[in-house]
Amino acid sequence: MFVTDIRKEFYDKVVHERVLVLVAFDVDALCACKILQYLFQCDHVQYTIVPITGRQELENAFLEHSEQVKYVVMINCGGNINILETLQPAEHVIFFIADSHRPVDLVNVYNDDQVKLLMPTTDDFDIPAYDDLFKDDESDDDSGNESDSSAPSGKRRRLDEEVLERRRERRLWEEKRKQILLDYEEFSTYGTSSAMIMFDLAWKMSKDSNDLLWWGIVGLTDQYINNRVERGKYMTDVGDLHKHTLRLNHRNEDDDNTVSVDCMRIYFDEELKLALYRHWSLFESLKHSSYPACKFKMWTVKGQQKMHEFLADMGLPLVQVKQKFTSMDMGLKESFKGLFTASCEKYGLDDISFGSFIAQYGYKNKLCAADVVYAVNGLMECVEAEKSATGYFLEALDCLSRQNVKKLLRGLDLAKRQLTTIMQTVHSFIDMKQIISAGPFLYAYIPEGHPDVKFFSRPNCLGMLAYFMQEAYVATSRSRRSTLLPMVVAAPLNAETGSALVIGIPPKAEESTKNFFGRAFEQAAIQTNSRTLHDNFDTSIIEMKSEDRSKFFDALISLLS
Incomplete structure (x- = not known):
């Protein structure tokens, strides 16, 4: 069920209870978590934050904490899976889901009791009608409608015809339902940033500030620079945030001398790529x-x-x-x-330019929103084995606070290493002609012996590599068709288990960010009996056994041809 009043139907309900907050591993989710954490601290709400990388961790985290909580908040996770079927919660547990992944699972949409969706109704969800998906009518059960052998033959014939007609109608309805579901789930994409939703909540509660606005801006920027939303959608959301920027940063120029050294000022500007x-x-x-x-x-x-x-x-x-x-x-x-x-x-x-925002901390630190996205992602997907994934998540969360500039600077250094590695890999693949046109899509595989393979075992970094490779291939190719080809990139994930990480991205020519690889990957795996794991909340990212890679991609080529 979609929540229409986020303050009354969400915040006012959870404020007096202990809350479990499950947060996905992406920058937008971290920013949304940071805003919600601030609101909870203001109202002394008891909460537990658990970072999760996929569906299995989601199940484990809920199982571990389910006895202690009544309310669960899920940020950028859970929206596109059937929560009740997956987690099997007790009847008193209520889930509040702020998730930018689309499409939203239809059972979540139509569940009025335990699932509450914190998503703006202005987004284009294209939800099918309830009657086209669910049948509440018990009369469809034919078990009690068989013709009575003791009835007259004429009446018996009429009863048989009625049963056959109902069965025919049921079959047609099921076929129509199947087609509706196929059309609805055909593409995966992204909706409004979760950080923006949480900032909107803070604004409606009159608890917004420049710090919270900045986190909302960084969450939106993460979506844009990682090709998750179209430019038109991004510019619309930028316009909304720009109004808040003017409101929270409005002061007379004569007041500049009275500004504190540690203040924060945000302003809109054209940013270079x-x-x-x-x-x-x-x-x-x-x-x-x-x-x-x-x-x-x-x-x-x-x-x-x-x-x-x-x-x-x-x-x-x-x-x-x-x-x-x-x-x-x-x-x-x-x-x-x-x-x-x-x-x-x-x-x-x-x-070369796009509309964005810049934050000025006092007189010293000047940061563009895109720089912060790179830094946070650099910390979150750090390849050094000093800490656990949860440790790096918490460090990335901390670096968003302006008091922790040193951590942010470390993130910037890690981001430079990431970008350098990506560029070197693209250079190498273009020189060696290792980006292959496999017919219906472009394909590249990072070999096991690659010196920087550990960088590409992280989904966000592999995604950045895929988009860079695709753009480089289009720039060097003489074929006009190259802009119409989607791309698949695979990289070794775990040498011990012999697994690989696979990501698919839409064609360069398409303005839309709609991605059909989630469904295509599922079908290719079923056809070839490939051992795949569809654990990521983004369905276009999967894990698979390296041994099955050849037959899997043969099936994928056949499917998309």
């Missing part, structure tokens, strides 16, 4: 950001020469662009963005 350039050098950022790197074809000598021409056209000396951005000449730093956008059209970089 240059990853971490404020914390790196311009040269490294251009080289490791997918959009300019693929436009210039940075993996070729000619491409690097073209980039040098581009920098010379802007009037930026190599000595300046190869040092840290913070160490650049002040005049060049201030005029850099104007010079950059002025030269972009000439070099085909016509989509």
